[in-house]
Each structure stands twice: as structure tokens, then as C-alpha cells.
Amino acid sequence: MGNFRRVPVGIVGASGYGGVQLVRLLMDHPEVEVVYLGGESSAGKPFGELYPHLAHAVNLPVEEVDPEIIGDRTEVVFLSLPNGLACEMAPKLLEKGCLVLDLSADYRFTDLTTYTNWYNKQRTDSATAATAVYGLPELYRSRIAEAQLIGCPGCYPTASLLALSPLLKQGLIIPETAIVDAKSGTSGGGRQGKINLLLAEADNSLGAYGVTRHRHTPEIEQICSDLAGHEVMIQFTPHLIPMVRGILATVYATLRDPGLVRDDLITIFRAFYRNSPWVRICESGEYPQTKWACGSNMCYIGLEVDPRTGRVIVMSAIDNLIKGQAGQAIQCMNIMMGWDETLGLPKLGFYP
Amino acid sequence: MGNFRRVPVGIVGASGYGGVQLVRLLMDHPEVEVVYLGGESSAGKPFGELYPHLAHAVNLPVEEVDPEIIGDRTEVVFLSLPNGLACEMAPKLLEKGCLVLDLSADYRFTDLTTYTNWYNKQRTDSATAATAVYGLPELYRSRIAEAQLIGCPGCYPTASLLALSPLLKQGLIIPETAIVDAKSGTSGGGRQGKINLLLAEADNSLGAYGVTRHRHTPEIEQICSDLAGHEVMIQFTPHLIPMVRGILATVYATLRDPGLVRDDLITIFRAFYRNSPWVRICESGEYPQTKWACGSNMCYIGLEVDPRTGRVIVMSAIDNLIKGQAGQAIQCMNIMMGWDETLGLPKLGFYP
Amino acid sequence: MGNFRRVPVGIVGASGYGGVQLVRLLMDHPEVEVVYLGGESSAGKPFGELYPHLAHAVNLPVEEVDPEIIGDRTEVVFLSLPNGLACEMAPKLLEKGCLVLDLSADYRFTDLTTYTNWYNKQRTDSATAATAVYGLPELYRSRIAEAQLIGCPGCYPTASLLALSPLLKQGLIIPETAIVDAKSGTSGGGRQGKINLLLAEADNSLGAYGVTRHRHTPEIEQICSDLAGHEVMIQFTPHLIPMVRGILATVYATLRDPGLVRDDLITIFRAFYRNSPWVRICESGEYPQTKWACGSNMCYIGLEVDPRTGRVIVMSAIDNLIKGQAGQAIQCMNIMMGWDETLGLPKLGFYP
Amino acid sequence: MGNFRRVPVGIVGASGYGGVQLVRLLMDHPEVEVVYLGGESSAGKPFGELYPHLAHAVNLPVEEVDPEIIGDRTEVVFLSLPNGLACEMAPKLLEKGCLVLDLSADYRFTDLTTYTNWYNKQRTDSATAATAVYGLPELYRSRIAEAQLIGCPGCYPTASLLALSPLLKQGLIIPETAIVDAKSGTSGGGRQGKINLLLAEADNSLGAYGVTRHRHTPEIEQICSDLAGHEVMIQFTPHLIPMVRGILATVYATLRDPGLVRDDLITIFRAFYRNSPWVRICESGEYPQTKWACGSNMCYIGLEVDPRTGRVIVMSAIDNLIKGQAGQAIQCMNIMMGWDETLGLPKLGFYP
Incomplete structure (x- = not known):
């Protein structure tokens, strides 16, 4: 493979269902390497303690969430957090040059008034929010390709x-x-x-x-x-x-x-x-x-x-949890990175 | 109990889910006695062989379906059969003086053309069908009270x-x-x-x-x-x-x-x-x-x-299977018999 | 019905699954009347707020748990509480003359050392515990008939x-x-x-x-x-x-x-x-x-x-929740009261 | 990729749950190509008609089962058939030079008398059966590596x-x-x-x-x-x-x-x-x-x-359906082919 280098990615909020789905899919993605898993309540624990069935394959700790450090270690960051937290972190990560894919509602709205009305949170990052693209590739593929910040759609x-x-x-x-x-x-x-x-x-x-x-x-x-x-x-x-x-x-x-x-x-x-x-x-x-x-x-x-x-x-x-959440975020990452949209994503359903 | 006499009832098509629900509810009904269970494919078997969990409580065989005999032995008959069979039997049972509650689609339609169009069956019992009442007591309580034949609603x-x-x-x-x-x-x-x-x-x-x-x-x-x-x-x-x-x-x-x-x-x-x-x-x-x-x-x-x-x-x-099928039929029977509408029917759901 | 009087019963811990199953079964029991429902965290709420599907049928509040008052108002008390609480209450209820059926582990053991070893709780009511009978009627029917305090078996x-x-x-x-x-x-x-x-x-x-x-x-x-x-x-x-x-x-x-x-x-x-x-x-x-x-x-x-x-x-x-918990407790009550062992209990399973 | 050539494999009995699991896993296997799907009752239909969720990815018909033709077109054959059928086909496939992995019970027993006693079928292929290896790699890895016929274990x-x-x-x-x-x-x-x-x-x-x-x-x-x-x-x-x-x-x-x-x-x-x-x-x-x-x-x-x-x-x-059936068969194939035992098999469970 010569000088092949995998892109370092991080997942903030790895302990939830969206997070574990991201981990599972990104571990099998041929172009990236998961180098960082972050979480609040589970910081300090090995990830395999949260999900013992992955302990044999995911040898990473859950770390504290420090945008500075995340920005240094990763090129792509997935934020899988409760609503209202991503908007605190994303600006710093963007500043550090990361591509940011937010799975919460924080960057889905072009009009932040709507966000504030429905999510009861004042926002101070309107400049950042204005650069976000709604991550539904079937509608906004070309804009996603040029974005640095994606507000991934709800399920x-x-x-x-x-x-x-x-x-x-x-x-x-x-x-x-x-x-x-x-x-x-x-x-x-x-x-x-x-x-x-x-x-x-x-x-x-x-x-x-x-x-x-x-x-x-x-x-x-x-x-x-x-x-x-x-x-x-x-x-x-x-x-x-x-x-x-x-x-x-x-x-x-x-x-x-x-x-x-x-x-x-x-x-x-x-x-x-x-x-x-x-x-x-x-x-x-x-x-x-x-x-x-x-x-x-x-x-x-x-x-x-x-x-x-x-x-x-x-x-x-x-x-x-896949097309409605983690898979779609990865589909967006593929597009942002110029990779094939289907890369590393499961095409064949799990049946029965 | 003196000269108290329970009303003899029969169930045709006792082996299906509607049938076993009727059996279960009617066995606990204070005014009726289940005296006949009928079925085609299971005729000859004890009912407890079809539903072993009821074997200790329901000591009846599944019998062949002969309207003449059913009419002699019962006063109320529940027909729980595939569509298109009740209309062959109901006229004979009515002639014998039974109250008939049909759980199939056969007697739900005032216009038999609609029935024929949607159920692909020609009908020859239009005179009988004209006497049927749609068995939704919340809408047609008084007409049910006077009917001899009920077309019980679908679920x-x-x-x-x-x-x-x-x-x-x-x-x-x-x-x-x-x-x-x-x-x-x-x-x-x-x-x-x-x-x-x-x-x-x-x-x-x-x-x-x-x-x-x-x-x-x-x-x-x-x-x-x-x-x-x-x-x-x-x-x-x-x-x-x-x-x-x-x-x-x-x-x-x-x-x-x-x-x-x-x-x-x-x-x-x-x-x-x-x-x-x-x-x-x-x-x-x-x-x-x-x-x-x-x-x-x-x-x-x-x-x-x-x-x-x-x-x-x-x-x-x-x-x-209850309000959508067997329970509603019993509710109709209660009304036809002049009993309280709630008699013998479960009021408290099974939770969790 | 003449001078027929239903026996007043109470349920302490009515909000759990054992409690709601007791409520459901006792509401349909022909010889008792549920007059008291008790609970800690839900005290003050109508029972129908905890289980909205019963609101139309159970018009009782959840009340605070005061053995003195429960003893005055009821003759039979079912305790459906976490382990370690019944042993605090039962002595007072017994003193007030109630029959007590405890669904927890507190009165299941003849040797309280075993209880203390497995349940990590010191006990001070050994005299009371010595009078308890293990509530498995198929084995201890005659002793149950004479008991005032029953330790109902685990599921x-x-x-x-x-x-x-x-x-x-x-x-x-x-x-x-x-x-x-x-x-x-x-x-x-x-x-x-x-x-x-x-x-x-x-x-x-x-x-x-x-x-x-x-x-x-x-x-x-x-x-x-x-x-x-x-x-x-x-x-x-x-x-x-x-x-x-x-x-x-x-x-x-x-x-x-x-x-x-x-x-x-x-x-x-x-x-x-x-x-x-x-x-x-x-x-x-x-x-x-x-x-x-x-x-x-x-x-x-x-x-x-x-x-x-x-x-x-x-x-x-x-x-x-029935033979393994609430139903068996009621079976014991029937025996203690000299009623038929099957009174008020469902004989026909809910199938499918 | 140069002159890279995938090994042609076939699945007989592709319509069942074992079959569809084989299809799903083998489609993603980097060294093989599924070139044949066989079935009795579904012969002639596109596979995507049996499992519409795979229609976009599996563009193969279900074909009739003719060992001669299968042998010509494939190098590895998975038999996912009811018990008693593989033993009719395997000898011919082996003669054609195929590796055969049988998921039924036919080649699991070293003593065919045991098979006959428990499966009610006389066997005439004892010479073939004597060459079969029980396909549990954790126990028989080295023998599997040298076998041409595998009797894959039951689940x-x-x-x-x-x-x-x-x-x-x-x-x-x-x-x-x-x-x-x-x-x-x-x-x-x-x-x-x-x-x-x-x-x-x-x-x-x-x-x-x-x-x-x-x-x-x-x-x-x-x-x-x-x-x-x-x-x-x-x-x-x-x-x-x-x-x-x-x-x-x-x-x-x-x-x-x-x-x-x-x-x-x-x-x-x-x-x-x-x-x-x-x-x-x-x-x-x-x-x-x-x-x-x-x-x-x-x-x-x-x-x-x-x-x-x-x-x-x-x-x-x-x-x-994976380690208990299709996955284990593929694990055996990997070993027989000299590939890494883990090739093409999912390591990360699907959770939740």
C-alpha cells in the first residue's frame, strides 16, 4: 500500500446508539482510522466496557472532550451529542481545520429563530451556522462537497x-x-x-x-x-x-x-x-x-x-441509526472528502 | 341458584384466534353456557388439543358443522369463519330461531353489490342480508337490540x-x-x-x-x-x-x-x-x-x-381480538338479550 | 345481596407491576373491595395517572403509607414493596389485626440469618418472622389457612x-x-x-x-x-x-x-x-x-x-406476575379467608 | 487490480435463511464471486423477487439444480438444503473438482449408522462421507485445510x-x-x-x-x-x-x-x-x-x-445464522483456500 495513510477521525458522544453505530461503521471504513472517542459521563473508561461486544475490536478509551486536543488529532469529527452542545464546540473545531459532521439539530436550520423557538436555546454562533449545509446528499450533494460543516438530518x-x-x-x-x-x-x-x-x-x-x-x-x-x-x-x-x-x-x-x-x-x-x-x-x-x-x-x-x-x-x-443517522453522516463525509459516496457503507440489509 | 338457566350458545369456527377469544370470554360470561364448538378441519378433536392451555377448563369437542343440529342445541350462534361461509349457514340458523352474530364480512353491507365487488362472491341471500344490523353498538345500539342477525364490524x-x-x-x-x-x-x-x-x-x-x-x-x-x-x-x-x-x-x-x-x-x-x-x-x-x-x-x-x-x-x-372482534360480538349479544352491555366482558386491560 | 359486605383490602406499593396486577385482579374479586392504595413516590396522585388505562375503573388516589391508618381501614393488606421495607411495617399491621400478605423476600425465610446474608439487612422482628408462613399453597395449604402473615414466594x-x-x-x-x-x-x-x-x-x-x-x-x-x-x-x-x-x-x-x-x-x-x-x-x-x-x-x-x-x-x-406474584398472593388470601382457592382468579390464559 | 481473479462460488438452496445469509456475506467477500444461485421451488425467479431488499445488489436468477452445470461454473459450492439432499449431490460435485461445504447434517457424522438412526435415511455414499471433515475450525482447523468436503456443524x-x-x-x-x-x-x-x-x-x-x-x-x-x-x-x-x-x-x-x-x-x-x-x-x-x-x-x-x-x-x-451456519461455512472456506480465517466476515456485531 506504500504511503497510504488513513484519515484520522474522531467521534464525540461515542457512548450513545448513534455513537456506537458510527464506531462500528467507521472501523470498517477503508479510508479512515478512528483515533479519538469522546464522552462526558463515560470519560476514562475503555470503550469496550460500554459495549463489551466490541471490546475485542475497538481498543480505545473514551476520553474527555477538549476541542483543542480533538482538533490536533483528527481531521474529521462526528458530533453525536444532545441538542445544544455541538454549537458550543463546532466553531473551535472548524477553526482548527476539521471537517465537522454534527448529528444533532444544532446546524440543521438556516433560520436560527426557528431553532430557538423549537429547541429553547439562544444561539451566539450565527456566523458559523450560516456556513452549515443540510446533510441530505440526495438533495444537496454538491453543496455538501464544498462544506466544512454539516448539519446532519434527523431520522x-x-x-x-x-x-x-x-x-x-x-x-x-x-x-x-x-x-x-x-x-x-x-x-x-x-x-x-x-x-x-x-x-x-x-x-x-x-x-x-x-x-x-x-x-x-x-x-x-x-x-x-x-x-x-x-x-x-x-x-x-x-x-x-x-x-x-x-x-x-x-x-x-x-x-x-x-x-x-x-x-x-x-x-x-x-x-x-x-x-x-x-x-x-x-x-x-x-x-x-x-x-x-x-x-x-x-x-x-x-x-x-x-x-x-x-x-x-x-x-x-x-x-x-444508519441512513437516519450514522450512515448518512458517513455518506456526507465521503462526499466532502471526494470519495465514492458508497465507500465503507453497508449495502446489504441484515435479514431476517 | 333455583331455576336459573344459562343460555346455550355455540361457536362455529372455534379454532381460529377469534374463536378461541370467544371461547375464553364466553366461558366466563355469567348468563351463557357454551354448548357447541364447531370447525371444519379440526372436527373430531377435543378443543384442548388445539389450545392445550385451555384443556383443563374447556371440556368440549370440536364438532362438525351442521346448522340443523346447531339450531337445535343453541339459542345464540357466533360464526367465526372465513368470508363467504356465514352467508351459507345463517339463513338456516335464523329459521331455527337462533340469534346469529357473524364475525365475517358477509353481513356487514347493506348493498350486496359492494360486497360482491370487494369479496368476489355472488350472493343469493339478499332477503336475509337486508335484515342484518351492523354490530357497532356505539352507533346502532337500538337497532341491534331488535335484530336477529348481526354483521359484526371488522377490527x-x-x-x-x-x-x-x-x-x-x-x-x-x-x-x-x-x-x-x-x-x-x-x-x-x-x-x-x-x-x-x-x-x-x-x-x-x-x-x-x-x-x-x-x-x-x-x-x-x-x-x-x-x-x-x-x-x-x-x-x-x-x-x-x-x-x-x-x-x-x-x-x-x-x-x-x-x-x-x-x-x-x-x-x-x-x-x-x-x-x-x-x-x-x-x-x-x-x-x-x-x-x-x-x-x-x-x-x-x-x-x-x-x-x-x-x-x-x-x-x-x-x-x-376483543373490541375489534370477539368482545364486540358479545357486547352485541348482551344488547340483543336485554342484558347489561358490559356483562361478562373484561374492563381492565392486561398490563404490562 | 342483602347484608353482603365486601372485605376491605389495601395494597401498599400499588404503582409497580406487582401492584397494578394486584389492583386489576382484586377489582374483579367478588368478595373484596379495594379501599386503599399506598405508595411513596406517587403519593397524592390519582392511580389513573400512573396507569391511564385503568382510570375509568379505578377511582382511588395513591395515599401515603401510614400503617396506623391502613390498619384502621383494611382487613387484608398486600405489601408489594422493595425488599427490606415490609419487615418495618408488618408488625404494626398485624397488631391492628390485619391479615398481611408480603410479596417481598422479607418473610420468606425461617432462618433470618440466611435473609441477612443474602439481602444485607439486619432484622429486629424475629418474633414476627417466626409466625410467617411461606405462601405456596400447593405445599403449605393448611398452614396458610391458619396464618396471619404470609411471605409470598418469589416468581x-x-x-x-x-x-x-x-x-x-x-x-x-x-x-x-x-x-x-x-x-x-x-x-x-x-x-x-x-x-x-x-x-x-x-x-x-x-x-x-x-x-x-x-x-x-x-x-x-x-x-x-x-x-x-x-x-x-x-x-x-x-x-x-x-x-x-x-x-x-x-x-x-x-x-x-x-x-x-x-x-x-x-x-x-x-x-x-x-x-x-x-x-x-x-x-x-x-x-x-x-x-x-x-x-x-x-x-x-x-x-x-x-x-x-x-x-x-x-x-x-x-x-x-400472576402465579408468580399477585395471583398467588390472592390465592393465599382466599385460603386464609376460608374461600374457594380459585375465587376471583383467572383460569383461562390470554392467548395468543 | 491486474490479473486478479475472484473465485467463482455457488449456493444451492439460496432461498432459505441460511442461503440469504450466505449470499449477503459472500457478496462482500473480497476473494470470491457468487456466480450461481440454485433452488428447487424458486427456480426461474430473480433472487431479488425472493428478497426484494437485495434486488439492487444481487442481480442473479435462482437456477435449477444440476450438479454437472454447477461443477462446470464454480470452484466452491455451498449446499444449504434440507437434510438428505446434499448426500445425493456432493459426490458429483466433488468429482467435478469443487470444494463442497454442506450446511445440512449429511456429512457431519463419521458413523453413518448414527445418521441413519437419527435422520431416517439410508446412505449409499459412505466412501464420500469418510472423507468429510467436521467444519468447526476451532477444533479441526488443520484437517479442514486439507479437506475437499466439509460437514458444517449445526447451530x-x-x-x-x-x-x-x-x-x-x-x-x-x-x-x-x-x-x-x-x-x-x-x-x-x-x-x-x-x-x-x-x-x-x-x-x-x-x-x-x-x-x-x-x-x-x-x-x-x-x-x-x-x-x-x-x-x-x-x-x-x-x-x-x-x-x-x-x-x-x-x-x-x-x-x-x-x-x-x-x-x-x-x-x-x-x-x-x-x-x-x-x-x-x-x-x-x-x-x-x-x-x-x-x-x-x-x-x-x-x-x-x-x-x-x-x-x-x-x-x-x-x-x-452466522457463526452457527453461513459465517462458519465461509470461515471453513477461507481455511480451505489458504486465506486468512477472518476474511470477508463481520467482526463487529449489529447493536442495538
Whole structure:
């Protein structure tokens, strides 16, 4: 391999589910080397103590979080922290020359007022925030390629936007009729001891939450508005499903042209995503199951038109921790580094 | 007990999940005695061989299905058969003087053309069908009280209609905006060896099916049209959820009066269901979980209004095998017999 | 009903899974009335706020825990508290004349040294403890009938002892060969936010815990020793299973008489339990599934003999929260009150 | 890459869970190319129709099974067929010069009488069978390296033998005291529509099956006898667990030397497996969870000694479809081809 050198990367917030997914994927990435894992509460412990199943393969400690040191040791930093922390760290890391991929909500919004309203936090880094690019490669590939700071999308927005984008971009639907009924596994709730996430509570049960007020709503709307060219409001309802991983977004919208049939839309979607290796449009009459996407970075999209009601129904399935989180961030890194977008990412789902 | 006599009841199709749920509930019902269990493929076997956990309590064989004999031995008959079989048997049982509660789709439709279109079966019993009453007591209590033949609602229609009825009956929504995104446990698929219902396939997965063409659509529409006073089309999408029991229907519709708030609707729903012991409207801000309903005949309904979009979101949760099937049939029987509607039915869910 | 009066009962520790199961069962018990619910952290809240699905049926507040007041208002008290608390309260309740059924470990041991060694707590109530009876009715029915204080068995010991008792009592096995490999659903871990009980961690996983040192070991051994007539050591290994409810104990032991066959043992077990309505010995070749027991107070026992190895294998299945906890306590109460042992308890499992 | 050539491999029986796991792993293997997929019932269909989630990546049809043609086109053949079919095909494939890895039971037994007794099939290929090597690399690495035909171990035997081998090989236990209480996810039952494998039946339930007579018993005993140097009988009991993947074997045996402590055994096991990259011995006091192994080819082994009873308890966890089936076969292929044993196999489990 001669003078081959792997790019040193760091993960801040390595102890959560997003973090461990990043570790697992980046350890197998052919161009990078994980050299730093950071965490607050677990600092000082070997990573293998948090996740014993990785102890044989990940011989790194969890270290304290010091942007100065991280900046010295790494070229790419993934921030997998609770909302409101990345915006404190990112400016320093950027100054040190790192590429920064933030998995929280901190750099997803072009208008920080929206952020402040929905996340209850004043922001002082508006100059930095203005340079951030929304990390959904299927929509913003070229801008991601030139960015130094990425606000990676939320899990629900990823599934929702991949379903909605071709429709909005091409003006096929009446935007205000769009409804996203989303369903997620409980790993989306994180590795924290909440009663409602216990197996005894969540298993064999199902319910909606955050109805009309989930924080992913303004994020979905921001991108939909960008695509539609005018302000769009979306009805978004998340549900907790008794499973570990996976998101299904079932999207309803009224077609402008009631003459469109299913196969027209399949053609349109395939054209829209023809350069997107991580999106697959299902065959006619085939609907995606979340298990298909589990373990891969794929998004599967199924389409149906109801000639009786004039609505299109789009179903998109992802693994919430991969395409919905860690995998997508790595996809963005690949693009930023000029590598193939698929590098080091799992293409084949884990089935059954 | 003096001359107390329990009413003899029979169950045809006792071997399926609907059947075993009927057996379990009717065995504990204080006014009836299960005297007959019928089945095709399992005829001749003791019932305890099909369900060994009931062998100590249910000492009955599964018998062949002969309407003549069933009519002689029972006064109330529950038909829990695949679609298209009840309509062959019910006329004979009615002639013998039995009350008949059919859990299939055969007697749910006032217009048999709809049935024939969606279920691919010609019908020759239109005179009988014309006497059937749709067995949703919360809507048709008084007609059920006088009926001899009940077409018990499907599981999805039960959850959907209990959520939609107050809105449609009082003209609160624009009917054509109504969307029902429904989610069901896999027991709704019955006790049959289908690949997609295997634990290895269905667990930790989630997907829609029958999109735009599920057979419960015309059933929901028929009752919605009756309530609205004119023909109504509903968007209905069912999903298979990795759990055994339970249905959640998430219903979206645009309010006619955008000034209505959540608590207005809670008041309206509570008034609508004030005489319905099996429906509970959740507190303000509380959303039902299917586990709440599991093991009881309850339907829990939660309400939310989105002032931004002008939509109401109604969530209703039931146990698909109890309020969605066997329990509701027994509720109907109670009404037909002049008993208290709650007699012999479980009020307290099985939690956790 | 004339001068019929229900017996007033109280539940201390109503907010946990044992507590809510007691509430659910006692609400349907024909001879008692729940008049008091107590809890520390939830005192002051309506019970329906902790378990919204019961709000329509249980109109009681959670009250502070004052033995004086509880003693005045109730005749029977169920204590469903963490270990080490019941022994502080029980003496006062007994003094007030209450029957006390303790679901914790506090009154399970005849030798308090064992308790202190395994539970790290000094005890000052040895006089009270000496009057306690171990609440496994299948073994100690007549002593329970005369007791005022019951130490209800743990969930694992219930399943284990019902499998082992006929073998030990009749000297059929070599006691020191006995191994109990036990498997439990996660509700046994209680309603607390522990990481390892999260659905995301526990679902689709399986592991042993407390190997060689689980606190149910000395409890099992105490009763086994009592049955064998000499001190017996048992190998006990619990496992956490990705399900909500249910325990299966798989018991291995070497037969003294290698000529015994399966059907001999079935006969012996049936004779042993002939007066025990809550134990069912499976048919020859039939092995119990925990789902059979789920929702009922039943224990199902299956038997197999391996002629090659000379071992008997006994499998016993219970619902850990019913026969393993709340149901068994009520069974004891029935016996103490002179009622039928089956009164108010569910006989038919909740299937599927 | 110059004249780099991938080795052409074929999979017969590609439609089952073992088959799809082979496809997924072999597609990512750097030295091979999957050129043939065979199946009986699915012949003629594109593989992507059986598993739509792989349609974007696996562009191969399922072809009819003709050993002549398979032999011409491939150098390595994996047979993933029901028992009794491989022995019809393997001789022809070997004659054509292929390396053959059989995942069924057909070539696991050195004594075909045992096979015939337990699998009810007469065999006519004893000369071929005599050349087969049992494909457990941790025990038979050097023989595998020289074999042309491998009988890959069953899933339960893999977990059981990795736990038992160091103990038996070093004479640390009394062999006849060994008991294997094994627990498996339902994917081990295959992709077939059996009632007991339905989610509605298997979820939230647990039971033993095949007690004293499971076909993996003689397989475990054959290898144990080989290790012990004399005939050994093992008590083996499998259980079905409500999860998709994973096996945990809990092994009990009496130590010859009661003075051995846990850390002695950890040292012994680590020495035994020091050249086995796919086995990890847990830290002292750490017990493996099946989820740790899920998605990787790892086997995690935990150890405990009970000084009270003189028994060792060994717990081993694997992914039944990877280390228990497809992954292990590929591990064998790597060894046969002279490649690194870890080539192309996942080292990092899929968590959570």
C-alpha cells in the first residue's frame, strides 16, 4: 500500500446508539482510522466496557472532550451529542481545520429563530451556522462537497424528505395536503433509562407522541419549503413501534394532476434518484418493509396512487441509526472528502 | 341458584384466534353456557388439543358443522369463519330461531353489490342480508337490540369508526379530507402459516399492505356515509406491526371550523359517547397506547388539534381480538338479550 | 345481596407491576373491595395517572403509607414493596389485626440469618418472622389457612418448586444433581428505568445473570430442604428473555430409580397435585409454553425422562406476575379467608 | 487490480435463511464471486423477487439444480438444503473438482449408522462421507485445510461445543454430568409457514422442544467423545425464544478438581482459543448476551464456577445464522483456500 495513510477521525458522544453505530461503521471504513472517542459521563473508561461486544475490536478509551486536543488529532469529527452542545464546540473545531459532521439539530436550520423557538436555546454562533449545509446528499450533494460543516438530518426528516422531495420539487402535489404518518423503533429514543422505552412497556404496544409539536416538524418544513419554492406546512405525526430499529414514513398528499398513475410516479422517482445509490424505488405494487433497510444505508421507497381519492401514498423505509443517522453522516463525509459516496457503507440489509 | 338457566350458545369456527377469544370470554360470561364448538378441519378433536392451555377448563369437542343440529342445541350462534361461509349457514340458523352474530364480512353491507365487488362472491341471500344490523353498538345500539342477525364490524373499521363518528355525525370535518392510517398486530392475520406472519419475518419490521384496496375500506365508507348523510370516501391504509394484539387508528381530517380547539373536541366526544361504557376519551394531552386496551373490551380515544394546519388528529386504540372482534360480538349479544352491555366482558386491560 | 359486605383490602406499593396486577385482579374479586392504595413516590396522585388505562375503573388516589391508618381501614393488606421495607411495617399491621400478605423476600425465610446474608439487612422482628408462613399453597395449604402473615414466594421459586416438589417429597431424585435453568420475561425486573431492561437492549437478546448468586437460590433451597428432610443445594441460573411476562423453569435431576418412565412420573405428579386446581400436568409428550400461562394463575408442568442419561427433565411455566406474584398472593388470601382457592382468579390464559 | 481473479462460488438452496445469509456475506467477500444461485421451488425467479431488499445488489436468477452445470461454473459450492439432499449431490460435485461445504447434517457424522438412526435415511455414499471433515475450525482447523468436503456443524452444536471443548479436552469435568440448556431464536426454524413459528404464537412465549431427542444430540456427543477420548453422553435441551436470531447455550458440568476458580478457567479457555479469532472469552464476571454476537461471526463465552456445588457454568452466545451456519461455512472456506480465517466476515456485531 506504500504511503497510504488513513484519515484520522474522531467521534464525540461515542457512548450513545448513534455513537456506537458510527464506531462500528467507521472501523470498517477503508479510508479512515478512528483515533479519538469522546464522552462526558463515560470519560476514562475503555470503550469496550460500554459495549463489551466490541471490546475485542475497538481498543480505545473514551476520553474527555477538549476541542483543542480533538482538533490536533483528527481531521474529521462526528458530533453525536444532545441538542445544544455541538454549537458550543463546532466553531473551535472548524477553526482548527476539521471537517465537522454534527448529528444533532444544532446546524440543521438556516433560520436560527426557528431553532430557538423549537429547541429553547439562544444561539451566539450565527456566523458559523450560516456556513452549515443540510446533510441530505440526495438533495444537496454538491453543496455538501464544498462544506466544512454539516448539519446532519434527523431520522424522521430523512425518511420523510426522501419520500416528499420528488413530489415537491416537480410540483406534483398540493403541498398543504401533505401528511406524514411516521413510525419508529425505540432505539430512536436513545440509550437512556426511560420508563416508556422499557421492553415491559413498549413491547406489544404502539402509540403516537409529540402530535402536532414534534421538533422534526420545522426541519421537514424548512426543506419542503426550499423544494417547493414557497413556505410549506406539513402535518407530521411520529409513533413509537415495538421494535429496535427502523423508520417507516407513510406520506399522503393530493396530486395536482389526477390523471397520474402509479407507474408514472415510479418513473419520476427513479429519474429523480438516478444518481443516488442509497435510494431504491420499489417495483410496481411492492411496498417497503423496514426490515429490508435494517443494517444497511439504503432507503426503500414504495409508491401507490389512489384513483378514487386522487392521492399519492409514498412509503419510505430506512434504518434510523444508519441512513437516519450514522450512515448518512458517513455518506456526507465521503462526499466532502471526494470519495465514492458508497465507500465503507453497508449495502446489504441484515435479514431476517 | 333455583331455576336459573344459562343460555346455550355455540361457536362455529372455534379454532381460529377469534374463536378461541370467544371461547375464553364466553366461558366466563355469567348468563351463557357454551354448548357447541364447531370447525371444519379440526372436527373430531377435543378443543384442548388445539389450545392445550385451555384443556383443563374447556371440556368440549370440536364438532362438525351442521346448522340443523346447531339450531337445535343453541339459542345464540357466533360464526367465526372465513368470508363467504356465514352467508351459507345463517339463513338456516335464523329459521331455527337462533340469534346469529357473524364475525365475517358477509353481513356487514347493506348493498350486496359492494360486497360482491370487494369479496368476489355472488350472493343469493339478499332477503336475509337486508335484515342484518351492523354490530357497532356505539352507533346502532337500538337497532341491534331488535335484530336477529348481526354483521359484526371488522377490527380496523371498529377503531376507525369510533374515531370518526362524532366528527362526521356532527359535521365537524370535511369528509373527503379524512385519512385513516391504521396499524395492527399480526394476530389480525389469523392462525395460518403464512411466511409474512412468521416471527422471523414480522418481528422488528413494519410495513403497509393493501394500500388503496383493503377490503375494510368500503365497510368504513358505508358507515361514514350513513353518518354524514351523503356518500363519503375515506383514505385507508393498514400497516402490520411487530406485536401480537392491538390496533391503533390515527385519523386525520380538516376541521370545518378552524376555531375549534382540543378541549372542545374532547367535550364533544365525551358527550357523543356518554352512554357508551366501552369508549373512554383520554384526558387533554394524553394519547392512547394499544397496550392500554389489550385484554379488555375498551376503546381509548385521544384527540389533538393542529391550529397551524386546521386539522384534527384522532387516535383510537383497541384490542383487535376483543373490541375489534370477539368482545364486540358479545357486547352485541348482551344488547340483543336485554342484558347489561358490559356483562361478562373484561374492563381492565392486561398490563404490562 | 342483602347484608353482603365486601372485605376491605389495601395494597401498599400499588404503582409497580406487582401492584397494578394486584389492583386489576382484586377489582374483579367478588368478595373484596379495594379501599386503599399506598405508595411513596406517587403519593397524592390519582392511580389513573400512573396507569391511564385503568382510570375509568379505578377511582382511588395513591395515599401515603401510614400503617396506623391502613390498619384502621383494611382487613387484608398486600405489601408489594422493595425488599427490606415490609419487615418495618408488618408488625404494626398485624397488631391492628390485619391479615398481611408480603410479596417481598422479607418473610420468606425461617432462618433470618440466611435473609441477612443474602439481602444485607439486619432484622429486629424475629418474633414476627417466626409466625410467617411461606405462601405456596400447593405445599403449605393448611398452614396458610391458619396464618396471619404470609411471605409470598418469589416468581422463580414458584416455578422451580412446583417442578421439584413431587420429586423431592417422594425421594425420586438425587437432590444434589438438581439444576434449575430458569428463564423470565423482563417485567420481573420491575417498572424502573434500567438500561438493560430497555426494549432497544433487551429485545432480540438473551443472557444469564446472577449466575451462582441470585437471591432466589436460598429460598428455593430452604423449601427443597424442607421437602427432602435434609439440607439440599440447588444449582439455579436465571436468564432474561425478550418478552414481557412469563417464566419457564427447566429442571434437570438424576432419578434414583432409572427404571421410571415418563408416564410413571406424570401419574405421580398428578397424584401430588390432585387437590391443586392451579397446577396442570401436561399430557405425555406435551411441553408447556409460557404463553399458555400468560394471563392466568395456572402453572403448567411438562415431564420427560431420558432413559439414556437417567435424568428427569421437568418444565414448569407460569405468568410471573400472576402465579408468580399477585395471583398467588390472592390465592393465599382466599385460603386464609376460608374461600374457594380459585375465587376471583383467572383460569383461562390470554392467548395468543 | 491486474490479473486478479475472484473465485467463482455457488449456493444451492439460496432461498432459505441460511442461503440469504450466505449470499449477503459472500457478496462482500473480497476473494470470491457468487456466480450461481440454485433452488428447487424458486427456480426461474430473480433472487431479488425472493428478497426484494437485495434486488439492487444481487442481480442473479435462482437456477435449477444440476450438479454437472454447477461443477462446470464454480470452484466452491455451498449446499444449504434440507437434510438428505446434499448426500445425493456432493459426490458429483466433488468429482467435478469443487470444494463442497454442506450446511445440512449429511456429512457431519463419521458413523453413518448414527445418521441413519437419527435422520431416517439410508446412505449409499459412505466412501464420500469418510472423507468429510467436521467444519468447526476451532477444533479441526488443520484437517479442514486439507479437506475437499466439509460437514458444517449445526447451530446448537457450534454453541455447545465451543463451550464444552476446553473442559473435555483437558479433562476438567466429569463428562456424564454435562447438561446443555440451549436457547435459540426462531430463524433457526427456517423460512417456512409453521404455526408455532408465527409471531402471534411465538412472540412473548417460550418453551422447550425435542427434549431428550433433538437431532443435534448425537452430533454434540460425537465431537465430545472425540475430545474426551471415550464415549460421552450429553443432556441436550433446546428452547425456542421469542427473538429472530441468536443462540445461547448454558452448559453445566461438575468439575473434577473442586479447587478450580473462575479465573483459572478463564485462563484455560483463553489459552485454548488463543489462535481462534472468532472466539472471545468474556472478562471475569461478564456474561454474554446473544445481541453481542448478532450480525458477526463471533462466539462470546462467559464462565462461572459455583464453589458451593462444584460445578462450572459456561455460557456461549452466537448468531445462529452466522457463526452457527453461513459465517462458519465461509470461515471453513477461507481455511480451505489458504486465506486468512477472518476474511470477508463481520467482526463487529449489529447493536442495538
